[in-house]
Amino acid sequence: MILQLSHVQTFIEQFHILQDVTFEVPEGEVTVILGRNGAGKTTTLRTIMGLTPPAKGSVQFRGEQLNGLPPYAIARKGIGFVPEDQGIFSDLTVEENLSLAMRKKDGATKTRLQFVLDIFPDLESKLRQKSDSLSGGQKQMLAIGRALITDNHLLLIDEPSKGLAPILVEKLAQAIREIKKHTTVVLVEQNFALASAVGERYVIIDDGHTVREGKMSQLLQDRELLGRYLGITANPKSGKVV
Ligand SMILES: Nc1ncnc2c1ncn2[C@@H]1O[C@H](COP(=O)(O)OP(=O)(O)OP(=O)(O)O)[C@@H](O)[C@H]1O
Ligand SMILES: [Mg+2]
Numbered sequence: 001m002i003l004q005l006s007h008v009q010t011f012i013e014q015f016h017i018l019q020d021v022t023f024e025v026p027e028g029e030v031t032v033i034l035g036r037n038g039a040g041k042t043t044t045l046r047t048i049m050g051l052t053p054p055a056k057g058s059v060q061f062r063g064e065q066l067n068g069l070p071p072y073a074i075a076r077k078g079i080g081f082v083p084e085d086q087g088i089f090s091d092l093t094v095e096e097n098l099s100l101a102m103r104k105k106d107g108a109t110k111t112r113l114q115f116v117l118d119i120f121p122d123l124e125s126k127l128r129q130k131s132d133s134l135s136g137g138q139k140q141m142l143a144i145g146r147a148l149i150t151d152n153h154l155l156l157i158d159e160p161s162k163g164l165a166p167i168l169v170e171k172l173a174q175a176i177r178e179i180k181k182h183t184t185v186v187l188v189e190q191n192f193a194l195a196s197a198v199g200e201r202y203v204i205i206d207d208g209h210t211v212r213e214g215k216m217s218q219l220l221q222d223r224e225l226l227g228r229y230l231g232i233t234a235n236p237k238s239g240k241v242v
Contacts, residue, residue, distance in 0.1 A: 002027040002154055002184050003048070008057035010047045017043045018054070019208040025154070025201075030176060030185045032199035032216070034192075034230055040208045041188040042084065045156045048186075049081045050074045061154070080147035080183075084158040088143050090132035094123055097131055097142055101149040109149060115182075116145040119175045137168035144175065154184045161191040173197050192232060196220060204229045 003025035010018035018040050025031045033041045046052045048059055050071040059066040066074050075081070088097050098116070102109045117124040120141040126134060131142060140160050147155055161169045169191060176198045179185060189195040195202070196216055203213040206229050212219075219225060226232040 001025060002062060003186070004058075004060045005044075005048070006058045006060075008044075008047060008054045008059060010043055010052050010054050012043070012052055017052075017208055018047060021047075021057070021205065021208070021210050023203040023210050023213045025184060025186055027153075027184050028180065029200040030180050030187060030198050031201040031203060032195040033186065033188045033203050033205060034190075034195060035205040036229070036231070037190075039205045041205055042158055044205060045081065045083075045158055045186070045188060048074075048156060049079065075150075078151065078153040080150055080152035080155045082143045082147050082155070082157040082160065084162065086139055086143035088131050088139060088146065091130060093128050093130055094134070094142055095127040097146060098123075098127075098149055101146040103150065108151065112149050112151070115178075116148050119178045120145055120171075137164050137171070140164065140168075140172070141175070144179075148179065148183070152183055154186065155179065156186045156188075158188045159190060160187070161189060161194050169194055192230065 001024045006022050008018055008021040009016070021040070021044055033044060035041050043052055047054050048066070050066065050069055054067055061077055061079065064077070089100070098113060122138050123141055123145060126138065131139065134142065144157065144160065160172055164172065173194055176185060176187070187195070187199065199216045201213065202216050202219050204211045204225070211229060212225060
């Protein structure tokens with residue numbers, strides 16, 4: 001297991017947001033965190049990164065305890081985070097945003113830059129443009145691209161499909177399939193078509209608790225679980241966009 005959360009509890013100010021979050025992430029797979037609005041999905045990613053550190057429980061990366069480490073130290077272990085607000089510098093060009101992510105300008109970094117431009121060809125033609133001129137989908141690609149340029153072993157991505165047109169969701173699915181050849185991915189995703197198309201495993205969080213984890217193929221057959229926690233009542237495979 002590349003990542004293990006065990007009975008994690010997180011407070012934001014006095015609010016007890018994560019009450020018992022326990023799940024495992026196998027290396028080389030895409031694990032999707034599912035759950036309703038306000039369930040605690042973003043807080044789970046932020047807890048892993050040390051941005052809202054856990055008050056109790058443990059977060060282990062490759063068997064090493066992350067609790068108590070500051071976010072920069074956690075990032076340095078090879079964990080990338082693409083937050084929902086994307087965190088890109090809008091007054092810099094696409095190229096400058098990508099350059100800032102390069103800790104070293106060695107051969108491996110250049111190979112990763114080429115990988116980013118291969119999976120997101122839209123970025124290549126926009127390298128010298130200011131990032132605020134990009135479309136929403138292109139900004140999302142840039143945000144993911146930045147995290148890929150660093151030599152990360154694990155990538156946490158928060159709701160990348162939010163607000164994207166179906167054609168871009170399809171591109172995103174293809175990109176995630178390429179990314180997982182090199183990097184383990186934990187994806188928070190409310191678009192169930194995307195989640196089920198790219199995820200091998202799922203974790204459902206409800207009201208600050210993990211209620212179930214397992215193989216995506218099993219979740220797709222579990223109508224009761226889909227209905228109760230995700231509000232999916234129709235055939236989950238109908239209306240698929242990816
Ligand atoms: N800064 C904060 N102060 C107080 N409560 C917060 C804060 N941030 C989050 N919360 C609360 O914590 C709970 C979990 O929030 P979180 O953002 O992790 O949910 P989420 O599953 O990512 O939801 P969404 O699907 O809407 O993104 C929510 O009830 C939210 O209102
Ligand atoms: Mg969220």
